[in-house]
Amino acid sequence: xxxxxxxxxxxxxxxxxxxxxxxxxxxxxxxxxxxxxxxxxxxxxxxxxxxxxxxxxxxxxxxxxxxxxxxxxxxxxxxxxxxxxxxxxxxxxxxxxxxxxxxxxxxxxxxxxxxxxxxxxxxxxxxxxxxxxxxxxxxxxxxxxxxxxxxxxxxxxxxxxxxxxxxxxxxxxxxxxxxxxxxxxxxxxxxxxxxxxxxxxxxxxxxxxxxxxxxxx
Amino acid sequence: xxxxxxxxxxxxxxxxxxxxxxxxxxxxxxxxxxxxxxxxxxxxxxxxxxxxxxxxxxxxxxxxxxxxxxxxxxxxxxxxxxxxxxxxxxxxxxxxxxxxxxxxxxxxxxxxxxxxxxxxxxxxxxxxxxxxxxxxxxxxxxxxxxxxxxxxxxxxxxxxxxxxxxxxxxxxxxxxxxxxxxxxxxxxxxxxxxxxxxxxxxxxxxxxxxxxxxxxx
Numbered sequence: 001x002x003x004x005x006x007x008x009x010x011x012x013x014x015x016x017x018x019x020x021x022x023x024x025x026x027x028x029x030x031x032x033x034x035x036x037x038x039x040x041x042x043x044x045x046x047x048x049x050x051x052x053x054x055x056x057x058x059x060x061x062x063x064x065x066x067x068x069x070x071x072x073x074x075x076x077x078x079x080x081x082x083x084x085x086x087x088x089x090x091x092x093x094x095x096x097x098x099x100x101x102x103x104x105x106x107x108x109x110x111x112x113x114x115x116x117x118x119x120x121x122x123x124x125x126x127x128x129x130x131x132x133x134x135x136x137x138x139x140x141x142x143x144x145x146x147x148x149x150x151x152x153x154x155x156x157x158x159x160x161x162x163x164x165x166x167x168x169x170x171x172x173x174x175x176x177x178x179x180x181x182x183x184x185x186x187x188x189x190x191x192x193x194x195x196x197x198x199x200x201x202x203x204x205x206x207x208x209x210x211x212x213x214x215x216x217x
Numbered sequence: 218x219x220x221x222x223x224x225x226x227x228x229x230x231x232x233x234x235x236x237x238x239x240x241x242x243x244x245x246x247x248x249x250x251x252x253x254x255x256x257x258x259x260x261x262x263x264x265x266x267x268x269x270x271x272x273x274x275x276x277x278x279x280x281x282x283x284x285x286x287x288x289x290x291x292x293x294x295x296x297x298x299x300x301x302x303x304x305x306x307x308x309x310x311x312x313x314x315x316x317x318x319x320x321x322x323x324x325x326x327x328x329x330x331x332x333x334x335x336x337x338x339x340x341x342x343x344x345x346x347x348x349x350x351x352x353x354x355x356x357x358x359x360x361x362x363x364x365x366x367x368x369x370x371x372x373x374x375x376x377x378x379x380x381x382x383x384x385x386x387x388x389x390x391x392x393x394x395x396x397x398x399x400x401x402x403x404x405x406x407x408x409x410x411x412x413x414x415x416x417x418x419x420x421x422x423x424x425x426x427x428x429x430x431x432x433x434x
Binding site: 045056057058059062063065066069171173199201203205206211213215 | 262273274275276279280282283286388390416418420422423428430432
């Protein structure tokens with residue numbers, strides 16, 4: 001197992017949703033509050049978007065630190081890339097280059113899975129490619145582009161599920177946040193869903209989130 | 218705080234000892250069994266000395282992964298470098314180049330604190346330097362050599378204590394292993410000893426060790 005396909009720092013609600021309903025430009029996580037879903041990461045010293053020094057250096061931080069470590073490519077679903085639905089017009093393409101500004105936190109090739117293709121583009125040291133290939137083919141493309149390093153599967157929940165169904169995921173770190181969403185995009189009904197195929201450690205953090213660390217049996 | 222001085226993956230017994238009594242070539246941890254002290258690391262996929270694939274990818278592994286991450290130099294005490302006591306003869310110097318064989322796991326400059334100096338030497342991409350300077354001066358040397366990266370303080374317990382006394386440590390990860398030693402080189406009487414100066418999270422691992430994650434207040 002030389003190159004792994006990994007899910008890192010993926011937050012879900014206690015009822016297993018990775019995002020709420022009704023994603024839009026103003027509400028990238030739908031009716032879920034991003035500060036509630038991802039706040040545990042924002043508080044850490046190693047969060048890539050941290051504006052200045054400070055931040056915690058405990059368990060949450062040790063997990064967030066792993067984000068860039070040995071990663072050579074990212075795969076993400078269309079809804080992680082944008083709230084846009086349907087085909088891209090030329091004007092859409094000009095206006096939308098992801099949520100992350102001029103310095104996306106990936107620093108690698110990124111493969112966006114979508115039925116609505118558009119040309120690749122580069123922001124700083126991140127290049128976004130668009131592909132409508134199935135998970136196994138995208139995993140292969142991403143591994144080839146990763147220069148021997150691991151591949152991060154960035155989400156959302158629907159993309160992770162499709163990779164799990166195709167048995168392409170080697171390792172997952174899922175953070176369960178103390179929040180019920182009731183609806184949205186679901187990763188799992190229960191964390192135990194994956195116990196037949198993955199080892200799983202459950203590690204409660206002092207911050208209130210519960211980390212689930214899974215790796216292939 | 219651009220460059221940190223960090224203690225990583227340092228194992229102590231429940232009564233706070235980093236090593237037992239009577240270190241020798243055959244017993245690098247004195248009367249403490251290295252497999253009991255460091256076994257939690259040996260089991261992980263990311264342990265630098267792992268002979269082949271496999272290993273766990275849970276909490277212990279996520280902490281061990283951090284070992285090389287952003288580290289540009291290591292500082293260690295004389296007893297971590299060797300069981301040798303007293304001045305080095307030319308023959309000793311020829312015969313002893315550390316415990317780690319031809320490929321030491323550091324891959325950076327290493328500063329060995331000792332009253333018994335000997336010439337610097339290089340094995341693969343690790344260069345060992347020997348210094349009798351006090352902790353503050355060694356920390357400065359190591360930071361200058363680290364190329365902007367962090368510095369690892371590798372131990373043993375006595376060296377870590379001397380750096381703590383001089384208030385030079387920014388972060389510590391200490392793994393308390395379920396084993397009482399009764400005697401040896403002590404890191405602390407109780408983990409609470411440092412609570413006036415450090416935040417501390419206590420994270421029990423499914424493996425049986427309890428991780429203490431400390432960072433400066």
